[in-house]
Amino acid sequence: xxxxxxxxxxxxxxxxxxxxxxxxxxxxxxxxxxxxxxxxxxxxxxxxxxxxxxxxxxxxxxxxxxxxxxxxxxxxxxxxxxxxxxxxxxxxxxxxxxxxxxxxxxxxxxxxxxxxxxxxxxxxxxxxxxxxxxxxxxxxxxxxxxxxxxxxxxxxxxxxx
Numbered sequence: 001x002x003x004x005x006x007x008x009x010x011x012x013x014x015x016x017x018x019x020x021x022x023x024x025x026x027x028x029x030x031x032x033x034x035x036x037x038x039x040x041x042x043x044x045x046x047x048x049x050x051x052x053x054x055x056x057x058x059x060x061x062x063x064x065x066x067x068x069x070x071x072x073x074x075x076x077x078x079x080x081x082x083x084x085x086x087x088x089x090x091x092x093x094x095x096x097x098x099x100x101x102x103x104x105x106x107x108x109x110x111x112x113x114x115x116x117x118x119x120x121x122x123x124x125x126x127x128x129x130x131x132x133x134x135x136x137x138x139x140x141x142x143x144x145x146x147x148x149x150x151x152x153x154x155x156x157x158x159x160x161x
Contacts, residue, residue: 002111002142009135010109014075015100017084025099027106031135034070037156038132040112040125044078044086048148053127054090060153061095067160069131073097077104077113077124101125112142127151131159 003010014025030036039057041049057064057072064072073096076083080100087098107113107125114126127143129151139159141150149155 003130003137003140005137005139007137009132009137010106012101012106012109014106015080015083015102016098017080017087017100022080022100025097028135030071030073030097030099031132033134035068035131035133036071036073037064037069037129038073038075039129039151040075040107040127042076042114042116042124042127043121044076044082045089048127049076050086050090052148053151054086054092054096056153058090058092058095060157063157064153064160067157069160071097073099075099075101075106075125077101077107077122114145129156131156 009027009031012027015022016025041053054074061072078100079102083098083100092098101107104113104123112126112128114124116124129141130137131139143151
């Protein structure tokens with residue numbers, strides 16, 4: 001079942017690329033006591049993710065923070081090295097926290113997995129965005145396959161207004 005408003009963020013460990021190597025990030029530490037926008041993408045370096053989704057959140061980071069968002073995080077079912085390389089390629093500094101869910105455990109726990117095995121891509125994350133306040137989901141929007149409307153940064157800003 002897909003995570004819904006009112007649900008708690010599942011406990012999981014994600015990975016983040018750092019200068020010292022991959023670092024574990026618990027969902028408890030990420031979400032506790034904060035307002036977090038988490039958006040999930042099917043894959044790092046993929047066309048829509050690289051050209052529109054991630055850049056939109058970078059561009060709107062200040063506006064989201066002005067609406068009370070403490071952390072903006074991007075997650076993909078990739079490893080921390082891929083997410084680190086994608087961040088470098090996209091010029092990401094501190095605007096967006098880049099998180100890897102390499103085994104899709106967190107993605108599955110939220111019910112947001114998308115099986116693309118038949119296309120040679122394995123299990124991926126659906127394209128989504130959620131807002132959580134102190135670990136409780138207040139908003140979630142999942143894109144239809146191939147769509148890019150409800151998970152845009154602008155849609156989150158409209159929700160937060």
